[in-house]
Amino acid sequence: MTLTFIDYAILILYFAFVLGIGWVLKRRVSTSEDFLTSGRSVPVWITSLAFIAANLGAQEVIGMCASGAKYGIMTAHFYWIGAIPAMLFVGVFMMPFYYGSKARSVPEYLKLRFDEKTRAFNAITFAAMTVFSSGISMYALGLLFQLVLGWSFTASVILSAAIVLAYTLLGGLTSAIYNEVLQFFLIVIGFAPLAILAVWRAGGWSGMSSRLPPVMTHSWQYMGHASQNPMGVDLFGVIAGLAFVLSFGYWCTDFLVIQRAMAAESMSSARRTPVIAAFPKMFMPFIVIIPGIAALALSQMNTGYTLPSKGNGYDYDQALTTLMAQFYPSGMLGVGLTALMASFMSGMAGNVTAFNTVWTYDIYQSYIRRNASDKHYLMVGRWTTVIGIALSIATAYVAQMYNNIMDLLQLVFGFVNAPLFATFLLGMFWKRTTAHGAFAGLLSGTAAAAFTHGLTVAEGKGGWIAALTEYPSTMAQNFYIAICAWSVCFTVTIAVSLLTTPKRDEELESLVYGLTKMPSEEGVIWYKRPGALALVVCVLVAILNVLFW
């Protein structure tokens, strides 16, 4: 793929805008709260778009297109049941505790609800995960631009890191959030035309359906047994593993996304953030997944286009970039590549800003230097941004040495997020949950995840203790690891809690259901009520599931 002057002009325009946003917002930063939490001043439509943009990294954009080509419309489960229900739940039921507790981060909530050791466990695992994830984003960006454009891996990594560093150092979390909104629109305008053109060329949905096996164009019909679908998952695995544990584990507890909602200007805005975000989120499959299905259909037609080969099959990861080369002339190609760059950078910046807040408040301020001046913590926040980016670059180079680093990242998410959701569920809705119970549950849930991985095999991965069971796919294995981790954490937390002393009710106000005054929606117009909006989302998502049954 060769870029022309117009394509580079669009890329440079984008860089100028993101740096400009950072520069303009610099004047709003005078305290550590401004830098690390946006001072809780961001309007709801901004936080809503940032909420999904922070998650919409290029791994998702490229990965979902690849999955669309490989698994078909079943991939939409990652959105319609694997994201939307959890987003609605966190907005309607959990945000009153996150926002109302005045905690500055998710680990800080755990400290208020439980104790320091629970906070420390989450802070350390989360900090490591964010640096790892940011580094993987850089690695994937470097690899992609090297493969597609022939750019040097180092140049791609350093350039993107430098831009992200500049705008997050200048404007902190606020800059990252506003840039995520820009990046969201860029991703939509960069890839929506591709979806339209590819589907149109493939003969529309009916044309694609006539050319592909029925399992590729039905999302639920072939879920009865793992052998019926290319994903290798069954109904229980998808519902319990993906829709419940992994989905809620991520959207309800991962500080990367929760931080965006907590930056909102009011409780009502914070609650509506994930609910409003659910509206564009439910339509993202049409932009990221459908082109992948179209790519497969086009490969069956006599168009001259075919997915690149890899081994005995296709190299699905190249579906998106090869489609861009076929449907985008110079100009729009620049927009598409800028959108890819933007999606990588939103993922990187999101992870770095989340790392920044957790390091500064939950690790540095809590354990290294307490009671310093706010000016000192602002300086620490800025330096942490630099160090976070540097660690991410280092991780990107380490990732080059392994060929399955992304599988490892998915596994880590399962290990960390799955048991954490059980902890939060019990912590927020059952006042009897104790600090010792929560900590024991987290440790045992994480251990259960490790043991499940060690005792099961999928696609040659896992089974490092013994191979007791084999799953048809790593996806199915991840789902069941998550189910085991969550179940063990849930059970152990309850058991240990019943044997230990809980906090007094006065200490749990604003932290637990039943001891917290829930926000009243009386007299509020329907579209400003999180519950009413959530109902509309549920109806729309149900319709989508039926349409693509």
Next chain:
Amino acid sequence: MLTGAILVAAALVDPSARAPLTSVNVNLYAGSVMMMFGGILLWLAKLNS
């Protein structure tokens, strides 16, 4: 809006520019939509200020 303007300009300068699998002037249509969308956002921002 600026991106849309660049695309529309590119489409007008080279109206025959096409990608391999499409006969449509993608730059013109996509650029026009982007300019309209950008215009709407600017108008909304002006209404709110």
